[in-house]
Amino acid sequence: MRRDLRLALLLLLSAALESNSMSPPGKPVLLGCRSPEKETFTCWWEPGPDGGLPTTHRLYYERERLEGIHECPDYQSAGKNSCFFDKNHTSIWVDYFLTVVAFNDLGNATSDPLKMDVMEIVKPDPPENVTLLVKDIEDSPHLHVGWQRPQNTDTESGWVTIKYKLRVKQENNKKWKEYMSGTQTHFSLYSVSPGVEYSVQVRCRLDHGFWSEWSNTSHVKIPDYLQDKRPFGILVSTLCVITFIATMCILVMKRKYLKKCFLPPVPGPKITGVDFTLLKSGPTEDAINSLNQNFPLMVAWKDQMEDYLIVTENDIGLEPHPFISQKRKNRSMFSSSGFCFHSEIQSQDSRLSLNEQEKAGKRNHEIQQFVKSNKSLSGTSLSNIEQTQQCSHKQQGTIINFGITEATQQSRSHHDNTVKPLTDSGYVDIRRHEENTEEVDVKTLQYSRVKEMNSDNTLILEKENVSRPGYMDVQRQENTEGYSRVKEVEGDSMIIVQKQILSSDTYYKETGLTGFSKVGVCAELDSGYVDTIPVTHLM
């Protein structure tokens, strides 16, 4: 029974003890103090374990220049576990020594003392009424931030000096940017982008105390000013692009013209009488011939006051060939200087095209004309040269090749011009130069009579001077219907004639002594059986 009672009592006691582990309170901890305006201050503490019993805390302080230990005047105003010192109990520049004591039924506990001076614990409240205004001055928006000082601070008497700081953040950015404002209660932010939302916070501090907490965030969105200007900007940029494209198109289209204008072609070298198109095709015989032809031309041109050639039309149908003048002293001149023949015609086996025929016709015409003029200007020595020049001007690059070659029979058939056969016997007019090489006179033509013909192709001329205005007498031989061409002239009195039978449908016309009629020679020469014979060969 006792055992049961004891056991029961023990159990009760232990139960009681276990349920309420009462102990004296734990030591509280003074957290710190703070003065928001340098006129009052508040201290906070942290209570320790209460030991299971209701505990109370009390704050006691000692102060410099004040005798005795005093208790906190106000436990309520600042909340739980705090002590508020009002103005009457606050002194600056004096040390306070604070302690907090926790009491419960079982005991008490004292905290560690805290020494403080109000001067050192100043931390103001954050600024109030932060306002954001977007101001638009001359199309450049800027953000005007305004705020008010904390209400409890007294700046009018100069007791405290407040300095501010603000920080700004863009909506998408996480970084704050800080700006010092000094003692002003406003700030202008100029680096704002339209269409972006900004967040602003402000804080302050008194003299050299602690910074306050940041104020509540204020947001503002900068209106997008460019919206109004965007269509205008698009229009302007479009116009510029169109103008640019148009200019480029014009430049591209007219590039040839521009090229000509700005980069004029450099004139290449040009030699009168040489046709570069011939040379381009490679060294052909024609080209070489033409070159050869021209060089003596140029040389001959200089000292050739007297050299000329007269193309005569024999009135008895003689002499398709031009006369070959013989220079006693110098060399004879080729008709190249006096004539303007086609260059294409002289190939041995060439066939004349219709074009050439037409050209031949043209040339004939021209030569006719100049020959006529030559006649009218009898006695003028310079006429030849003029003609030469004329000719060379008119027909640049034309190469006159003539001479006496083997003729091809085919070529002749192309012509409808009269082809004047050369008979085996008769006269051959050979022009000779006078002693006086200055002037060449038509009247001083000399003719030689063909004396006889030996073999087949050699004509022997009589050496006699027959002056007649240029024509040629050729007597026909009885036995020959055709004509021959003068192949070669040897010395003064020998002509080698090539034996040819020409078609009989070509005849000389006897035109009498009226002089030149047609210059069928040209046509004949066009037939291609004329070959270039250098001057020296003849002599």
Place this chain on the structure above:
Amino acid sequence: MDRNLFAVLILVYLELSMRAGTSPVCPSGQAGCHVPSLADLFNRVIQQSSRVHAISSDLHSEFEQYFFPSKNFLGKGKCHTYGIMTPADKENAQRLGRDQLTEVILRLLGAWEDPLSQLYHSMSQDQNQDFNHYSSNKALEISDMVHELRDGVTKVAEKMKLLGVLGNYVGYTIPETLPPSSAFYFNKKGEVTSMDHLVLLYCFRRDSNKVKNYLRILKCTTLPVLDC
């Protein structure tokens, strides 16, 4: 040689004439000489006092961190300016009046010239080489600045007397007898401990703060400026 001497003399003269921190005030308002207004003088003086307080705070915190890391130092030492009655809050300061406030300021500043120069000497002579050059230079700077500040406040007082806002006997009262600072902070043996330095700096920091605050109140009560 004569020219060099002449140049040196001129330089010395200029140096001496510009000895004071504030710009030289023109005597009896000469032409072309800019006479600063009372507001300007006040502003300069307040700026100077603010600088003094900042440097003193730096020095003290350096000392404290270096020598006494535990911040909760419970020294109940007194400062040698304990004898000077100073208002401990705003109301008391405002109630004091301009004359007395100016007096207090001048007295405080006068009391600290000597100890600060001694501080510099003792720091530079320290055998332990504990103080780096930066701190000792600051001590020297502080000493000069306090001297200039005192001159500045004297000039402000003169100006106020001219304007009639200050009594004519301010600054001429016999100062209260203070214990010689050399005995207060530095023990008689001549040895200087770092504790002494710390106390000195602690006290000076407090007093510079007082001066700064008093000057501001003086300005705002004397000049009716809106943004005071």
